[in-house]
Amino acid sequence: MSTAPDPLAAAAGTQDLAARFTHEFGSAPAGIWQAPGRVNLIGEHTDYNDGFVLPFAIDRTARVAVGVRSDSTARLLSTYGDQGIVTTTLDSLEPGAAKGWTKYPLGVIWALRRRGIDVPGIDLLLDSNVPLGAGLSSSHAIECAVITALNELTGAGLEAQEMVLATQQAENDFVGAPTGIMDQSASLRGSQGHAVFLDCRDQTARLVPFETEPAGLVLLVIDTKVSHSHSDGGYASRRASCELGAQVLGVKALRDVQVGDLEEASGLLDEVTFRRVRHVVTENDRVLQTVELLAEQGPSAIGHLLDASHASMRDDFEISCPELDLAVDTSRASGALGARMTGGGFGGAAIALTPAGSEQKVRDAVVQAFARAGFTAPDIFTVSPAAGATRIA
Ligand code: GLA
Numbered sequence: 001m002s003t004a005p006d007p008l009a010a011a012a013g014t015q016d017l018a019a020r021f022t023h024e025f026g027s028a029p030a031g032i033w034q035a036p037g038r039v040n041l042i043g044e045h046t047d048y049n050d051g052f053v054l055p056f057a058i059d060r061t062a063r064v065a066v067g068v069r070s071d072s073t074a075r076l077l078s079t080y081g082d083q084g085i086v087t088t089t090l091d092s093l094e095p096g097a098a099k100g101w102t103k104y105p106l107g108v109i110w111a112l113r114r115r116g117i118d119v120p121g122i123d124l125l126l127d128s129n130v131p132l133g134a135g136l137s138s139s140h141a142i143e144c145a146v147i148t149a150l151n152e153l154t155g156a157g158l159e160a161q162e163m164v165l166a167t168q169q170a171e172n173d174f175v176g177a178p179t180g181i182m183d184q185s186a187s188l189r190g191s192q193g194h195a196v197f198l199d200c201r202d203q204t205a206r207l208v209p210f211e212t213e214p215a216g217l218v219l220l221v222i223d224t225k226v227s228h229s230h231s232d233g234g235y236a237s238r239r240a241s242c243e244l245g246a247q248v249l250g251v252k253a254l255r256d257v258q259v260g261d262l263e264e265a266s267g268l269l270d271e272v273t274f275r276r277v278r279h280v281v282t283e284n285d286r287v288l289q290t291v292e293l294l295a296e297q298g299p300s301a302i303g304h305l306l307d308a309s310h311a312s313m314r315d316d317f318e319i320s321c322p323e324l325d326l327a328v329d330t331s332r333a334s335g336a337l338g339a340r341m342t343g344g345g346f347g348g349a350a351i352a353l354t355p356a357g358s359e360q361k362v363r364d365a366v367v368q369a370f371a372r373a374g375f376t377a378p379d380i381f382t383v384s385p386a387a388g389a390t391r392i393a
Contacts, residue, residue, distance in 0.1 A: 014063070014393050017079075017127050021065040024077055024085065025123040029065035030153060035144035035389035036061045037130035038137045038186035039221060039351055040342045041195050041210065042302075042309050043287040045317060047180030049242050049280050050201040050253035052287040055182055056210060056385035057190020058221075062128035062141035063392070064105070066149045069121035074109065076102050078126040090121060095174045101126065104142040107170030108150065115166060117156045131379065133227030135341070135348020139175070140183035143167040148188070148389040160188045161203060177230035178239055179344070190388035197291050201255055208291055210385055215299045218359050219351055222331070222366055223379040224323035226347030234346045238276060238317060245269055245277040254280045279316040283309060303338025303353055310340035310350075319345025323375050327352070327366055334358065334365035 014032055021029045036057035043053035069075075072090045077083075078101055086102045090109055098106045105126070109119045124146070130138040147163045150156070158166070167184040171177050185198050185205060194207040212219050228234075246254050248268055249261075257265065259281055266274050286305045293301040310328050314320040324341040327350040331339040335358030341350045354362050363380050370378050 013127070017063060017065050017125060018393060020079070021067070021123070021125045024125060025067060025075065027067060029067045029123075029125070031149065031391055032063055032065045032393040033145050033149040033152075033389065033391050034061040034063040035141050035148060035187045036190060036386055037141045038183055038190070039219070039349075039383055040182065040186075041351075042283070042290050042305060042340070043182075044283060044309065044313055044342070044345070045238060045242070045319070046280055046283050046287065047182040047198075047200045048178075048239055049246070049284075050255035051280065051284040053182045053198050053200060054195050054208065054287050054290055055186035055198075056195040057186050057388050058130075058136065058383040059386040060130045060136070060383070062126065062130055062138065062145045064142070064145045064149055065125045066146075066153065067123040068153055069123060071121045073121040074106065075123045076105060076126070077124070078128075080128070090119065095176065098174070101142065103175045104139050104170070105146045107174030108143050108146045108167060110174050111166040111170040112147070112150060112154070112156070114169070117150075117154055119150055119154055122150075122153075131223055133229070133348070134221075134223040134225075134379075135228065135343030135345075136221070136223075137183040137187065137343070140167065140171070140187050143170055144184055144187040144389045148391070152391065163188055164203070178236050179230050186388075188389050190386060192385060192387050194385055195294075197287075201253070208294055210294060210299060212299055212353070212384060216356050217299055217337070218354050218356050218382045219384065220331070220336075220354055220359065220362060221342075221381055221383050222327040222350045222352060223381075224321075224327055224347060224349065225376045225378060226321055226323050228344065228347035230344050232346070234319065235344050238319065241273050241276040242280055245273050248273070249277070255284065257281045259285050275316040275318075279312045282312055299353065300337060303336070306338030306340045306351070306353060307332065313341060313345060317345070321345075321347055322373070323347070323370070323378075324350050326369055326373060326375070327378065330366045330369040331362050334362045336362055
């Protein structure tokens with residue numbers, strides 16, 4: 001059964017959020033903004049190598065009701081967790097000082113202020129149905145909802161591209177996760193029925209039609225419940241290996257290495273760095289092939305590329321885990337056309353491109369396989385490409 005949000009329930013939810021805001025903060029919000037999480041269809045750990053990615057915004061969003069204050073205090077509350085209202089003064093914001101989910105809105109305010117944008121004090125109520133820690137970019141969804149709200153409320157007039165860079169700075173320097181630009185780009189630039197084909201070198205984006213339903217397919221997300229954080233060492237160490245590889249090969253970034261260069265590269269790099277490099281180089285190639293195949297033959301033609309991407313992340317980049325491998329292998333064995341882990345890795349979610357007629361079989365098989373292996377039961381749901389960040393009330 002799909003757990004995609006029902007639009008009517010979402011509208012009612014918007015009124016509830018406004019009412020809750022008014023109850024908590026004593027006056028109505030100036031508006032409500034939302035931004036989606038993302039699934040990366042293909043192109044993993046390529047963004048910070050100046051490469052190609054193909055994510056899409058999903059139909060699960062973070063929503064923020066925001067009111068402007070006359071001082072420089074932020075009062076922040078979320079509908080989940082037990083932190084209560086967190087109050088802080090914006091003049092003393094510093095990287096490392098914020099805790100929990102408040103890092104994300106405060107990081108955005110900090111990054112905007114560093115750009116000379118005069119962000120006033122705010123009251124903010126957050127609600128989100130993007131699963132936390134599942135590799136679907138719940139944190140970027142919050143950041144993108146907040147920056148879309150503040151861009152409008154301050155009249156800053158930032159273009160999508162500048163918002164992408166500001167949220168990246170929030171994430172890198174305030175939150176402390178050395179991530180690239182993929183997730184924000186999908187959340188801010190996504191469009192219903194499309195994936196976002198992003199060239200991370202010149203940061204140009206092209207919308208690529210990607211619809212599963214007309215092709216008789218569903219895209220299943222299998223949240224393994226193994227949570228991860230990109231502030232932990234794994235992500236940074238992969239990034240460091242890529243930088244080392246580029247340096248030894250004498251290129252600006254691994255984007256500049258082609259599949260045909262790999263043989264020569266193997267003689268120049270140590271064994272582990274070579275495998276890290278091979279993942280990035282072949283993954284860039286798979287993104288380009290995916291874009292081509294989607295245009296020529298549609299989504300049912302890309303399964304083998306998803307499989308190859310997973311194998312590369314498991315064996316060369318070594319960012320998978322037993323739960324992700326089991327989700328991928330079981331999906332494939334029970335009818336999916338292709339499957340791979342999605343996102344930064346070390347936990348989170350896998351995606352399985354599945355004929356609609358095999359959906360239940362895949363779901364059942366994965367649930368049973370997890371039970372047999374003694375893993376925590378996964379959460380399985382469908383997603384489809386949805387619109388990017390916007391004001392909803
Ligand atoms: C995380 C980061 C992205 C990207 C992916 C891996 O989601 O936020 O910038 O590097 O990992 O593809």
